Structures are given as C-alpha cells and as structure tokens.
Amino acid sequence: MDKKLDDYKQAYHDIEIPEELAAVTEQAIERGKLHRKRAKARTSWVKHAGVSAAAVFVLFTVSVNTMPAFASALENVPGLGKLVKILQFNKGSAGGGTPQDAVDVSFITVQKQGDQESIILNFTQDNEVQQNASSFHVSFTEYPNSAVKDFETLKQSPYIEDAYEIISLDDSLVRFHVTFKEAIAYEVKEYKEPAQVVITISPVEVSPEKQQPVYAVRTASVPYGETLGAMEESLLVADNMRVLKDKQGGYFVEAGYYRTEAEAQEKMKQLKHEFGVVEPLFVEKREYLEVPGGIVAR
Amino acid sequence: MNQTELAQRAISGDEDSFTLLIQENREKIYRMAFTYVRNKEDSLEIVQETVYRAFISVHKLKQPQYFQTWLTKIAVNCALDHIRKAKKVVYMDKEHEGSYEQxxxxxxxxxxxxxxxxxxxxxxxxxxxxxxxxxxxxxxxxxxxxxxxxxxxxxxxxxxxxxxxxxxxxxx
Incomplete structure (x- = not known):
C-alpha cells in the first residue's frame, strides 16, 4: 500500500481512546434497556387491562408511566434544566431529589399543552435558585383524585378542584395537597440545574364500574393548625394515611379507604384496639370524585 | 463465541451478548466518530447515540453476519447527524477545533x-x-x-x- 496511506492508517489507529469510553457505552446500553422496559410495560398493560378490580390500582399506575400520549410529549417537556429522572410510581407513590437544608418551593407554574397540563415546582434555597431538587415525595391517590403537592396558580387549572398546604410539625417538610376534578393520568419528572419537579397531567376516561363509592376511615374535621398535625401523628400507624380538606374548609386525617363498609369498620376497630388510636374515628361513604364532607366531633 | 453467534443472540434479545459485541466494537466506533468531529466530547456523544440506537433496533437486524456493517452504518449516520446539528448551532473555526484536548x-x-x-x-x-x-x-x-x-x-x-x-x- 502507498506509504502515505499507511501513515494515515497508523495515525488513525493511534487516535487516543479516552478512559470514559467504557462508561459511556454502558450508559447507552442502560438507556436502551430502559427504553425496552417501557415498551414492554406498554404491551403488557394492554394485555391485562380490565382483568380484575383488585389489580386496578396497579394497572392505573403502569398505564400512567407508559401512556403512549406521554411518549410523544417527552420531546417537548417544559422543564428548563437537565432531566434527572422520570419517577416510577409504585402504588401511586414516588419520590426523588436529594435531602437539603432550608429549602422551599418558591413558586409554582402551570403550563398548558393541548389537553395536557404541566405543574412545575421550582425549588429555592436561601433565596437562590437551587441546582438540584431537594428531597420530595409525590403520591397520587383516589377518592377524591389527588396529589399531595400545592396552590393559587394551580387553582387556575381546569382540572384542579382545590390546592392547599398541609401543616407539618416538622420544619423540614413542605407539603401540599391538590384535588383533581376528574380522573387524570400523570407523569412526574425531576430536573436539575435548575431544580424543578414537573408534574404532567391529562384527563383520562374511567369506566363506570371503577367509579364505585368507597368507605373511608377518618377523623372529625378540625381547623387548620397544630391539632391537625397531632392527629396525623397519632394515625401514622395507618398504611394509607393522608390529610384532606373537607367541603366546609375543615381538615381531617384519613386512615384509608375500603371497598365495603364492613372492611372499613373492621379497620377502624383494628386501629382503636390494636394500635391504640384514641382519636374519635368515623366511617364515611364517599362517591367517586366526591369531596369529603365535614364531620364534627361530639 | 464469534461475532455472528453473538449477534444472533443479541438479535433475539440477549443483552449480555449485545454488551460483548459493543465492547469489541466501541473503540472502532470512537475512532470513526473522532475522524468526523476531532474532539473527545463530541466523539463520546456520537458513540453513546450509536450504541443506544443499535440497542433499541438490534431486533430488527435480519442477518447476524451483517452486524458489523449495520453498526458501522448507524455510527456513520449518527456522526453525520451530529455534524449537521452542530452546524445549525455554531460554526467552529479552525483554531478552535479539538482545542479542548491535549x-x-x-x-x-x-x-x-x-x-x-x-x-x-x-x-x-x-x-x-x-x-x-x-x-x-x-x-x-x-x-x-x-x-x-x-x-x-x-x-x-x-x-x-x-x-x-x-x-x-x-x-x-
């Protein structure tokens, strides 16, 4: 072969291989695996849809993470920074971020794209925009459909019934609650530089057989304040505990909700006798999407 | 195991075989990428995109003996895409090229x-x-x-x- 060409070939093979190469290829494969998993989850969701009522909750979660509408929406995510991760919801609950001191959710914005809406939470620390989201937790529950997160801007959204802050006796915690007017599909993404959490919601159809009433085990309503915080602490033993606002603006703690009244009564007994909850508890029947009523302790 | 056998397994979904194939070919992809963009950062980006695209479409490859050719094709396309995108964003003058590196x-x-x-x-x-x-x-x-x-x-x-x-x- 020509000498010059030989030299070029030698030079080509002398191109220095950086140390990072192995890590970069592994990352790419991980990205590919994630893609495969999502594609797989999508097909299995179609296969098992509507199999049993007991599995509905989990299926809902799977469908949310893999909703085809969201796959196309991924390209134009409204976050400004770098995507850290897309939260995977397990039983409607997921968290992310890194624990940090003295942080606050500084402002919340709502962005609309077609019938989808994105709720963007921005984090600050000492009045500076934070680069990494502080530790956060989002949980989605039903009856009424809600996400524990926050406020005024949120109430402008056509999908949102109400948004309010929940008192926390622990200073390091900022909590919000959002009640949705209708059934929604959701996706939550965490960004860094700057820190943002983007919750994308869009309406979904819910079949009538899934819109059965439930029986909730709950406390009486109290005004916003420390009593509420104390009530919550006494009910920490309950698995699906959450703080909610009633129709009249009072707050209460819900220990959980059940398909039948008997189940709810049973759970209430268990809380009183096995876990020694002294707070007066009530069983309340609630329709799908109905905002809880006020119960006054006697 | 030779590359064709590995490729056959990768096509049928075996992730470990795919990983092995990439390990054998990653330096080659890097060199090809470097030939186009002449700096480490961009070359690594092209490698990553190539491997990702290959991973998510390997099941579509019909003949395992063409794995190398097929991978090369993806790498070349990724490199050209990368250059096209870079051109839209910023024009790098000659002095600048590759100057981040030793x-x-x-x-x-x-x-x-x-x-x-x-x-x-x-x-x-x-x-x-x-x-x-x-x-x-x-x-x-x-x-x-x-x-x-x-x-x-x-x-x-x-x-x-x-x-x-x-x-x-x-x-x-």
Missing amino acids: KPREDVIDLHDALGQLDEKSRTVIMLRYFEDMPIKDIADVLDIPLSSVKSIIYRGLEKLKVNIGERESLG
Missing part, C-alpha cells in the same frame, strides 16, 4: 488535515476502505450507494490526497 500527535494532525480536504462522503469511504479495511461491497451497503459510485469516490478521494494510485489496488 495536543494530538503530529501524525494525527496530518491525518486530519488530509481528510479535511475531502467532503463527508469521500472521507467516510476512504476511512472505511483503508483504515477499517472494509470491503467495497460493504461500504456500498453502509452508504446505500451503488458499488460503482464507491469505486469512483475512492478514485477521486485518493487523487485529492495525492496518494499514488498506480500499484495500490485494482478498482476494476
């Missing part, structure tokens, strides 16, 4: 200067034919052009590089 060796500079005279297609063809020793038939597959075009690109490319074509090979 000075490349002199012979590598010569190589880049030489290849710099060629257009993208000729560069690709020369690189695959003479540095990667790829058969002309495979190059035609990578670029989706007829065999005869590959030959004439080689001919013109070498002429530009002022390489003595005389005894080297028959392009017949």
